[in-house]
Amino acid sequence: MKVAAFVGSPRPDGVTDAVVRQVLRGAEDTGADTTLFHIGLLHIMGCHACMKCRKTGVCVLDDDMRPLFEELRKADCIILGTPIYFYYMTAQMKAFTDRLFSLIGEGFKSRLGRKKTVFVVTQGAEKPELFINQIDSMKEAWGMAGLDIIETVQVCALESAEEVMEDEELMRQAFLTGVDLCRLGIKVFPASPK
Numbered sequence: 001m002k003v004a005a006f007v008g009s010p011r012p013d014g015v016t017d018a019v020v021r022q023v024l025r026g027a028e029d030t031g032a033d034t035t036l037f038h039i040g041l042l043h044i045m046g047c048h049a050c051m052k053c054r055k056t057g058v059c060v061l062d063d064d065m066r067p068l069f070e071e072l073r074k075a076d077c078i079i080l081g082t083p084i085y086f087y088y089m090t091a092q093m094k095a096f097t098d099r100l101f102s103l104i105g106e107g108f109k110s111r112l113g114r115k116k117t118v119f120v121v122t123q124g125a126e127k128p129e130l131f132i133n134q135i136d137s138m139k140e141a142w143g144m145a146g147l148d149i150i151e152t153v154q155v156c157a158l159e160s161a162e163e164v165m166e167d168e169e170l171m172r173q174a175f176l177t178g179v180d181l182c183r184l185g186i187k188v189f190p191a192s193p194k
């Protein structure tokens with residue numbers, strides 16, 4: 001099982017990264033191979049709307065997104081992480097998302113197939129309900145590209161990776177989310193090995 005995580009924060013050691021890493025630890029506990037990409041540190045252009053990918057399925061832009069298409073293809077499961085910036089995903093995550101346009105084929109069918117995906121979203125505001133509509137719209141957009149969000153971890157008003165790691169319940173839930181991502185649909189008995 002391969003799991004690829006994409007973090008859209010420009011802060012590689014921020015809150016989003018810390019939560020995504022904990023989800024990855026849960027995935028690794030099931031034996032998964034994991035890789036983490038910091039989109040915020042890469043050079044990813046926005047879509048140029050040349051429409052060449054409509055026929056070919058291949059994006060003509062030659063930048064850091066190119067190898068990520070291959071990573072998306074190879075992965076069995078995906079993790080997407082972004083902070084909320086001005087009521088939506090970061091610009092870096094939006095550029096990555098717009099480039100997924102090349103993965104949408106005939107009849108809006110994803111050329112990627114369907115991939116189980118966990119969404120980690122972090123925000124400064126304390127109230128989780130503030131961004132319900134935005135979160136739904138992000139999930140819908142990624143679903144178009146074949147990334148089906150099966151679970152969302154929403155983290156409010158934590159200011160640093162240290163605060164994330166001190167929050168035992170968040171760490172436990174994020175870990176279990178990683179386990180579920182790889183195990184969902186599989187039930188193993190006996191529940192506790194002899």
Ligand SMILES: Cc1cc2nc3c(=O)[nH]c(=O)nc-3n(C[C@H](O)[C@H](O)[C@H](O)COP(=O)(O)O)c2cc1C
Nearest residue numbers: 009011014015016083084085086087122123124125
């Ligand atoms: C440019 C910018 C815009 C932001 N906009 C919002 C916002 O609209 N709503 C909110 O709750 N938090 C907002 N925040 C706070 C971040 O979402 C929050 O601190 C997040 O956890 C940072 O994640 P990171 O540490 O992974 O970068 C913003 C932060 C920045 C730098």
